[in-house]
Amino acid sequence: MKIAKVVIDGATSQFDKQYSYLLPHALTDICQAGMRVLVPFGRSNLKKQGFVMETQEVDNADGLKSVISIFDKSPILNDEMIKLCNWMRNQTFCTYFDAIHSIIPAGIGMKLVETLSVNKDYPIDTLLENEKAVCIYVKAKGSIKYDNLIKSLNLSDDTLISSLVDKGALIRENDAVQKIGDATMKVAHLEASIDELGSLSITAKQSLVTDYLSGAGDTSVKEIMYYTGVSPSVIETLCKNRIISLYEKEVFRLPHSFSENGERNDVNLTNSQQKAFCELKEKLGKEGGACSLLYGVTGSGKTQVFLKLVDTVIDSGKGVIIMVPEISLTPQTLSLFGKRYGKRVAVFHSAMSQGQRMDEWKRVKNGQAVVAIGTRSAVFAPIKNLGLIVIDEEQEHTYKSESSPRFHARNIAKFRVNYHNALLLLASATPSMESYYNALNGKYSLHKLTERFGNAQLPDVSTVDMKSEIFSGNSGCISRRLADEIDIVLNNKKQAILLLNRRGYNTYISCPVCGYVATCPNCSISLTYHNANKRMMCHYCGYSEPVSKKCPECSSDHLRFYGMGTQKVEDELNMLFPKARVLRLDADSTMSRDSFSSYLGRFSNGEYDIMLGTQMVAKGLNFPNVTLVGVIGADQAMFSEDYRSYERTFSLLTQVVGRAGRGDFEGKAIIQTTSPDSNIIHLAVRQDYDAFYSDEILTRKMMVYPPFCDIAVLSVSSTVREVALDTINKIFDNIKELIENEFTDVKLHILGPSAASVPKINLRYRFRIIIKCRFNARFREMIKKAMNIKRKGDVSLNIDVNPESVI
Template identity: 45%
Template sequence: MAAVAKIAVENSVYHFDKMFDYRIPEDLIENAQIGCRVVVPFGQANARRQGIILGLSESSDPAEKSLKSILSVTDRAPLLSEEAVGLVFWLKEHTFCTLFEAAKLFFPAGIQVRLRPEYALASPISEIDTDRLEPEERQIVEYLSHSKDFVPWNKLLKDLGLSEDCSALTELLKAGIVLQNSGVVRQITDATQKMVRLVENAEPRKLTPKQASVLDTLRAAGCASLKELCYFSGVTPAVVNALQKKGLVQYYDMEVYRNPYAGVPTEPPKDFELSPEQKKAFQQMYAQYRAGVGGVSLLFGVTGSGKTSVFLRLIDRVREDGRGVIVMVPEISLTPQTISIFRARYGSDVAVFHSGLTLAERLDEWKRVRRGEASIAVGTRSAVFAPLDNIGLIIMDEEQESTYKSESSPRYHARDVAKYRCAYHKALLVLSSATPSIESYYYAQKGRYTLNTLPSRYGQAELPQVEIVDMNEELERGNRSIFSSKLQEALQKNLDEGKQSILLLNRRGFNTFVSCRACGHVLTCPNCSITLTYHAANNRLMCHYCGFSIPFTKECPTCHEDQVHYTGFGTQRAQQQLAELFPQARILRLDADSTMTRFAYDKKLKRFAEGEYDMLVGTQMVAKGLDFENVTLVGVLSADQALYGDDFRSYERAFDLLTQVVGRSGRGRFRGKAIIQTFTPENKVIRLAAEQNYPEFYREEIALRRAMLYPPFADLCVVGFVGSEEARVRASSVAFMQKLRQTAQRDYPEQPLRVLNPSPALIGKVNNKYRYKLLIKCRNSKRFREMMAALLTWFPTDRANNGVTAYADLNPDSIL
């Protein structure tokens, strides 16, 4: 009987992706377990590739002996659980990704490995005619002759001072003088600290007073780190080294965790009482959890209604049962306050998952959860893959946010993965929001989800008074500032009273449109079909898609007249105008440009909370999740930006953003106010957001969705086409549609489909790649996914599509 492993191989293209069979050598059978990574020979050239074992079998078929063998096993213990392996196959089917891409979602970034070339001599140097070699070749041979093992490529080049394009290695390989191997290198190694312990039954010899002091300390402590031992014994490491040479103590390495929040002080937990509304919501969700059948509950509460307090009570009960909890927030800017609350209440039982941590810190947080040392995982989208063994509860805060949907392969939505995991563990999934997605609220209304409502703010807090300002009237009065006179007065009043203000402008940069007054030329990115934005901080025009930039200029690149004109407002210009209007005010800007450094969000928001700033101006990261009692004024500088987009979700996003930012005001004991500036004050979405009237907005939006056959009444599948030649991309998108029509009519006639003709993407070119889209209204069934998988497998096999990549995205958050 031959042991066979079924392996998903890294960098396998989608149309060729499957589990490949490899024979397991006798010496690797014990280590080759499902969920472990391996190195295998792949393809006709037997290039070494990384893979992961997704299945095992035994076979007596003689043909199995001709299978290629696994070369090595990378992991000492499986990285994937039985649940994770099942989820890998689910992700492949639902997101049209490869098996290895899906499996990588479960690896912490720091544990990932790469294969690097290594070299050694094929035979002893005495058997090599070095006189016939070129100088560089001879140098390499002599260097390798002194090494017993394979030498990594980068070390070889560095030690010999050779360039990367050196051909000597290639010639030696061709001649068979040198052998090449692929070594496995882990991205981040485990952190360890040197420990010291007594050697059992060792007889102390003649000791100095300092040596005796070290032994006394160890007898009392059992073991200690070298650093601690030297500190408490008052000695240097040389004294411990002497004891080690006498055989009285021994060194060993102990793994330690790199804690990203080790130096961050923890505030004592705040005690709270649930209001009658909160108690009712808690009791209903707890009863659903205790039923032990899983399911989804929507917690719909106005801004400031105390949804977090309900979470905490629910988490307390779930932890009493010894079960794990995952808490997701949509973006890094919301994690500092969330982490602060959870660390204060649950201490080291909280592990953090988000991209703001270093690779090493993310690896160590993953290991703490994997080993059961932390049972609460808090973070952004990636936290849904936390390696908890017994999940009782998953919470998605601000569940409507677009950041829960991955825009690159695998194109999964964290909500769908959370549903899968909750079904597996019979756990409860809680979706929470003041502005739920239309789909989630629809399912709650239809009974697919349970619905719990918090209609009023917690305690004495009241919803803010909202005023809508018509900016057309401001222009008629000669006010060309981005700040209306009413907003200026309110900001001055707040400043005089020692209160704080938050201002939202959802565009970063200084000027957002640059054109020539002489010839009309618009300065655009040469790589993308997008205008450049002027950034005052670095005095450059920048593209927010590919990063292209040029120095600030007044000269037009087309007509060479000094007539380049800068218009439009971004957060940098808003900050400058604020400083001019209120020179005494302390102003903080929060956007992607001002928060590039590590923990920048945390530090700046902490300083704002402590009263170091009077005004906070920023993009949408200031609109959600923030809770500052002293903020009594919110200003929306341009409500129209969010309203008119080329997407059926434009109104939903605008309502969400406006409702959320208005909700930042008056969350404590002080009454709040909000001012929304707009050129279209008659727009109903703005009025409903000002009233915080989600039910009415939902009634209007769901009627439109039903009439236009958009989610939740149909699923959407967007097929994207990307390539460097626009004509070929367009032709390939048309060819795909024709093949779709033929395949659907012939093999899938029962599938309800509405297909819109291919068209250029909203931003037709990004980073010198042209983009087209094909929109399919469908039912996301197993048969439909089977058809799409067949089409995506066919597409690259047709030579007419060379140079064009096609991918499918089911229910994307935004249409390409």
């Protein structure tokens, strides 16, 4: 007999394991690993969705429950993805289904819909009048969804329905349906032969349809009506007379419109690009996979190297994944590769509809698309024969997931290239400290592009001391030097990009009389004033309130607005340059789907003169007409408590400065700072990554931070502060006891327990322990035991390994 090892959807971490189910004889030859099944679960035998992780032949299956049904005709997960699920569960402390939900698109998932029908054998006449009325209503419908029944009868609760189910008058069943249906179109097929058509008595309009089908073959009804001008009734009559037949054909909801195969133009490489390409080409197909770092200054033409590598991989019959850190970079990359490879390109990012993401996933899975482009989720694209993964701007924090499973796309990519004997290519002008360290120490191969591509030159970079600006009477956001340069750009019909990594109008509101600061009632954070809606808003939980004219503490009329955000700078730009067309790009101005790509397209077409934005404008974008970049508040992130603050500041400044002078015109960059003597600012001005790395790596080594250790942040939250604090202390005590006894070989350094840097978010109190460690099997075993405690109330517990920020 055969059993299936099944993981259950919705299982909490305490119940997350593989359960054995007997496969009925009728399902024995059908069921395969990677399929979805319906199984009874728990003491009440609730019907639950599960995934089959493997099947086994056994001699004895006594006491096992049986699989009820199988949802799929073929496996949703292949062998690679099943192994990846197991690996993610072990590495990120997530559940099986957390991993599965990150691998497959949400739309393809199944949902259980509860339906009710009348038991034909039950004597309805014996029921009470209100019960009888319900059964008559359900009987008239045949069957009805539970939610629809409650709504239709305007019932306040399910007491009446449950009573009828308990009595046996109503039958309650769970039916599995796909969350997002397949997109289909109605297609016409000509049933009559050419000879038969000559003898048929049909109208002139009907002849238009049959003639069209004779020449074109099976065609959608919509297309037939468009080209022949006939009405739906003409087609219905032909179908009724069996001259044609209609059937449903699945179509894909494409988020792009490319030609079938694209057009592959020659890619001309410089000597340094050719050298890098040849070296990287040798890494393709290496046993066990390979990892390489392509380090090139901004504008050095890393993309041209990508194109040549992708050509090589596709010509060998393999597939490619190209990853970008932000949705904003997707249209630019998609356009480049789409023109080259046509409909063989698929795209993945969160701004797409669920139906589009599901269809793109299907196209990749069935081999219609062999190049997958997108943000973090693209790393799971189901390419069967993977040859290359490119992670562009690999240092970006967006490649790390902040919710379970808390994976880094780079680690998923390493797993996949190892499985496929493929190449992982990391690319950046400012690589992460860990990646550059690995490259210098031989773990990755290192390839450099030290000069800009073509005639482009690195921009001339200078700083402005904002303290001096203030002392000289300029209290605005824009320095006189930057204003002068913007004026020159506008007069020359060129464009400028300005970076301020803080949205809103003012960063906080305070009363100078009593010291009151407007804070969020749900979070331990000050409210940010937004001029567009005249409200103070919390950027953590979304809470907002109108601005008070008086201080709520002392009733003073002297509330002051401090700090600056993109909205305030936008107002100042409009005042200084009333004829300039200013585009503000931040999370507030790009809420609607596709708005970001639309704005970028309009800026590229010259519809705007100045683009002002947060970090989303800082990297990867290529606008040849941009000759000026201005950085406002360059040192905002530099004084953060996070150990990556210097790295993040240097990278952001270097990247945004690199947006200037990428065409045939010289570029300039101006960095406004209150710390002009800072070494980080000096290095960013010189665009000297190697010098920055040399300084920073010494600090990391001395302080024992990555890459010289791993960091695990264990976090606890609860709506009750005492519960959260008690839980974190229990875990801390468990860790101390375990490393003093059973795990003496596990070396670590513990910081905490302590309150999180923002102690309360959305009414949940937060505490954490930061552990410097080696994230090996022994540490994972120890930490799982330490976290195995009885939880009280609504306490939430998670662990994040090597997070992008420890704040």
